[in-house]
Every structure is written in structure tokens, then in C-alpha cells.
Amino acid sequence: MTHEISSLMDGELGPQEAGQALQACCGSEEHKRTWYLYHVIGDSMRGQAPRRLALPSGVLDSLKAQPTVLAPRRKLMDTTFARVSLAAAASVATVGVVGWMGTQGGQVADEGVVARNATGLQPVANTRTQPVLDVQDYLVAHRQIPSPELYRQVNNRAAARAR
Amino acid sequence: MSFPVPRGGRRWIPALALGVACGAHAADDAATWLQRAIQSAHSASYSGIYAHSNGDRTSAVRISHVTVGSEEHERIEPLDGPPLEIVRRNDEMFCYFPDAKTIRLDRRVTAHFFPAILPASSPEAIAASYDLKLGKTESALGFDCQWIRLEPRDGLRYAQSLCAETRSGLVVRAKTFNAQNQVIEQYTFTELKMGSQVARNDVKSIFEARVKRWVTDAQPREEAKSVDTGWTVNDPPAGFRKVTELRRSLPGRTAPVSQLVYTDGVASMSVFIEPNNTPPRTQEASTEDGTTTFFVHPQGDMLVSVLGEVPLATAQQMARSVARRP
Numbered sequence: 001m002t003h004e005i006s007s008l009m010d011g012e013l014g015p016q017e018a019g020q021a022l023q024a025c026c027g028s029e030e031h032k033r034t035w036y037l038y039h040v041i042g043d044s045m046r047g048q049a050p051r052r053l054a055l056p057s058g059v060l061d062s063l064k065a066q067p068t069v070l071a072p073r074r075k076l077m078d079t080t081f082a083r084v085s086l087a088a089a090a091s092v093a094t095v096g097v098v099g100w101m102g103t104q105g106g107q108v109a110d111e112g113v114v115a116r117n118a119t120g121l122q123p124v125a126n127t128r129t130q131p132v133l134d135v136q137d138y139l140v141a142h143r144q145i146p147s148p149e150l151y152r153q154v155n156n157r158a159a160a161r162a163r
Numbered sequence: 164m165s166f167p168v169p170r171g172g173r174r175w176i177p178a179l180a181l182g183v184a185c186g187a188h189a190a191d192d193a194a195t196w197l198q199r200a201i202q203s204a205h206s207a208s209y210s211g212i213y214a215h216s217n218g219d220r221t222s223a224v225r226i227s228h229v230t231v232g233s234e235e236h237e238r239i240e241p242l243d244g245p246p247l248e249i250v251r252r253n254d255e256m257f258c259y260f261p262d263a264k265t266i267r268l269d270r271r272v273t274a275h276f277f278p279a280i281l282p283a284s285s286p287e288a289i290a291a292s293y294d295l296k297l298g299k300t301e302s303a304l305g306f307d308c309q310w311i312r313l314e315p316r317d318g319l320r321y322a323q324s325l326c327a328e329t330r331s332g333l334v335v336r337a338k339t340f341n342a343q344n345q346v347i348e349q350y351t352f353t354e355l356k357m358g359s360q361v362a363r364n365d366v367k368s369i370f371e372a373r374v375k376r377w378v379t380d381a382q383p384r385e386e387a388k389s390v391d392t393g394w395t396v397n398d399p400p401a402g403f404r405k406v407t408e409l410r411r412s413l414p415g416r417t418a419p420v421s422q423l424v425y426t427d428g429v430a431s432m433s434v435f436i437e438p439n440n441t442p443p444r445t446q447e448a449s450t451e452d453g454t455t456t457f458f459v460h461p462q463g464d465m466l467v468s469v470l471g472e473v474p475l476a477t478a479q480q481m482a483r484s485v486a487r488r489p
Binding site: 138 | 244245247256258260262263264265267269271272273274276378380382411413414415420422431433435441442443444445446448449450455457459468470471
């Protein structure tokens with residue numbers, strides 16, 4: 001059914017199939033959740049996520065289970081910090097996703113790639129020998145201003161103290 | 164040798180002299196306005212909400228500022244994202260993170276909250292790198308304000324325009340422009356009250372009462388103390404001077420990172436120097452977003468990174484001239 005929901009969202013179903021998919025989708029809590037989840041992911045990737053996501057706890061688990069397309073898999077949702085970060089991420093996503101372009105000698109970088117991500121800059125798979133270009137820590141150190149990166153640092157420290 | 168003067172031409176000479184004099188006068192006026200704008204951000208009482216956009220990012224922040232004697236008190240609350248509050252007393256910053264039950268103690272080094280976006284510097288120092296001009300006046304939020312234009316004298320910094328409220332000099336709007344004269348960063352108050360309308364309580368913490376037992380994290384404040392890092396920048400762009408240097412820890416690093424902060428009175432840059440081993444980088448790389456540029460430059464067994472509100476060429480010139488201090 002998830003395939004049909006995905007196709008429905010992409011406008012790939014005919015009128016009859018779309019009607020069936022809608023009926024099936026609305027008849028199951030699980031399918032409704034999938035429908036919601038797919039829209040949240042789609043909105044986030046387009047930088048159109050709502051100001052604050054009222055995510056049911058199950059959605060967080062579903063998000064965790066989603067395969068990561070752009071970045072190496074991270075165990076983000078295992079800590080309280082992660083949930084806070086998600087809130088920060090959602091907030092940032094509402095106002096526009098950071099669009100940075102990595103360059104090497106004027107050319108688009110093919111090794112130190114930086115992807116669009118709701119938390120700002122997100123290092124992406126390092127396909128060559130160069131390490132990823134990650135500005136997060138430098139931004140916090142230079143600006144000393146509130147940012148998702150600052151939340152990350154503070155919550156990391158809080159989590160470390162709790163252990 | 165004399166140049167022929169067209170008939171009636173001599174009549175232009177006084178007018179020309181007057182024009183030059185007026186030009187100088189206008190520059191003086193702009194410097195005076197700039198001085199008021201810098202001063203007012205520290206001495207005036209104000210409270211409001213401003214919107215800030217830089218590159219693709221936009222945010223809204225509530226700010227209240229009161230000066231008592233020689234002490235500045237300020238409360239800052241970002242209105243997006245998880246709850247956070249910064250209470251500032253001069254350069255001491257108390258950052259309240261209620262979700263983490265943490266108060267982070269920090270010392271202001273590079274942070275400049277609108278409308279105090281210009282580091283504490285004189286118009287004369289700024290005028291060494293920027294032509295100062297007065298623009299038009301306009302009405303904003305019911306206040307009359309005067310635009311001041313800071314036009315860079317070279318391509319190593321961005322142009323700025325500040326709109327100062329005519330009575331107090333407080334900057335109520337600010338824009339930064341790239342070389343194509345496109346706005347790449349801007350601030351604007353969307354709500355503002357000033358003077359006696361601002362209460363002393365407006366700058367006190369609201370979040371403090373929300374958590375019973377706060378944990379205090381003083382590490383950032385300790386790290387923000389100036390030290391001699393042993394590093395220097397041999398060829399900073401004209402007008403940029405070092406304001407501080409310190410050694411701090413950054414996440415994921417086993418060794419401390421040196422940070423040198425430079426400013427030309429308007430823009431600032433941090434130069435970071437650390438071991439090049441996590442894993443080693445062999446090529447230069449850069450990113451740019453809005454006014455913020457980040458450039459990394461491997462230098463033997465060290466990695467030099469420059470982050471600041473400057474064009475890429477400026478960051479490159481800084482990074483490539485980092486050396487051990489003799």
C-alpha cells in the first residue's frame with residue numbers, strides 16, 4: 001500500500017486507482033500515518049515544513065526507519081537531544097533550507113559535498129579522499145548566536161552529563 | 164601655462180568649490196550619523212522584534228536592551244525553534260536552554276546582536292575602508308529614519324546600508340549588499356518601542372523560573388579568555404585588525420583549536436588553526452551562503468579555516484598568510 005500512497009502523491013495514478021488508494025489510505029491508521037509521514041518528508045525536503053511539527057511518536061519511529069538517501073545513516077532519534085534537534089530542524093526548515101555550495105578552485109566540489117538539510121549544513125557521503133566540509137562548529141564558535149548547531153552542542157553536553 | 168576658460172566658466176569655480184565643500188560636509192554628516200548609530204545601540208533603551216535574513220535563512224528575534232550607568236543589559240529570545248534565551252550584562256552572556264536545563268555561560272567575543280551589528284569602533288576606523296554617504300530618509304514603524312551607506316573602497320568587503328532613527332540614531336533597518344548590489348543579508352525591526360516605554364524588567368530572564376534545577380556550563384566562558392596562540396596573519400586585507408585570539412575546544416577534536424578574530428569595524432572574520440588530522444585534508448575548499456564565507460586551507464600538518472562575513476577572496480587572503488609568530 002505504501003507504494004500506492006507514494007504513487008498517489010506523485011500523481012502517477014489514474015482516476016480509478018487514485019480513488020481506490022484514497023479509500024484504502026483513509027481506512028487505516030497506519031496508512032494515514034504513512035500518508036502524513038510522506039508529506040512531512042516531502043515538505044521538509046522542499047523547505048516547506050510547517051513552523052512546528054506536531055509529530056506523533058510513531059512518526060518519529062517511522063522517520064528513524066526510513067532509508068537515508070543523501071547522508072550516511074545516523075542514529076539521530078535515540079536521545080532527547082535528537083528530538084530537540086528535530087524541533088530545531090523543523091523550525092529552520094520553515095524559513096528556508098540553507099543552500100551552500102561547496103567549491104574547489106571555482107568548481108563544484110565532488111568530494112567535500114554539503115547537502116541541503118533542515119538543520120543547516122549536513123555533511124554528505126565522502127566519495128573521495130577529502131574529508132567533508134563541515135562548518136557547523138566554526139559557525140557556533142564565530143557567531144556565538146543561537147543556531148541549531150548551538151542546540152546540538154548544548155544538548156550533547158547535557159546528554160554526556162546524564163550518562 | 165594656463166588652460167582656456169570658456170566664457171562664463173569662471174562662474175563655475177565657486178560652485179565647484181562649494182560642491183567639494185558640500186561633499187566633505189556630507190561625508191562628515193555621514194560619519195556623525197554613523198557615530199550616533201554605533202553609540203545608540205549601546206546607550207539607548209529599546210525593545211522589539213526584528214526579522215533577520217541571511218542567504219536562505221530567515222529568523223525572528225525578540226530583543227530588549229537597557230543601559231544602567233555603564234552597564235548594558237540585554238535580553239534576547241529567538242522566536243523560531245526550541246526555547247532559548249540569552250541574558251547579557253556587558254560581555255557576560257547567560258544562555259538559558261530550558262530543554263537541556265542548562266545555563267551556558269559565555270563571554271561575548273564576536274556576537275553582535277542587531278541593532279548593535281557594528282563592532283565597537285569609530286567612524287574614522289570604518290571610513291578607512293568604506294566611503295560614508297547619506298541616503299534618503301524614510302518612515303519606518305512610525306519613526307523617521309536616515310539611511311547611511313557604507314561603500315567599500317575595495318572588493319574585499321561588502322557594502323552596507325543602515326537606517327538610523329532620526330532622534331536617537333538607533334538603527335532600525337540594515338542591509339548588506341554583494342558586489343552585484345544584491346541584498347544578501349538584512350535586518351528590520353517589525354515592532355519597536357524606545358526610551359521610557361522600555362521597562363527594567365524587560366531585560367530580566369523569563370526562563371529562569373521555568374526550571375527548578377539548572378545545570379551551569381561555564382566551559383565556553385573559560386575558553387573565551389584571550390591567550391597567545393603563537394599564530395599570526397602576515398597579510399590581512401587593508402583595514403582588518405586583530406581584536407582577540409583565544410584557544411577553544413571544538414566537538415570531535417582531541418586538541419584545542421586556535422581562533423584569531425579580525426575586523427575592519429564592520430565585517431569580522433575568525434581564523435581557526437588546528438591539526439590537520441581528522442582525517443587530513445590536502446586541498447583547499449570553500450562554501451558561501453549570504454554574507455558568510457567559509458574557506459579551508461591545508462598548511463602542512465595544520466589546517467587553517469576562515470569563517471566570516473566577507474567575500475571569498477578576503478577569506479583566502481587571510482588563510483593563505485597564516486604563519487607561526489616569530
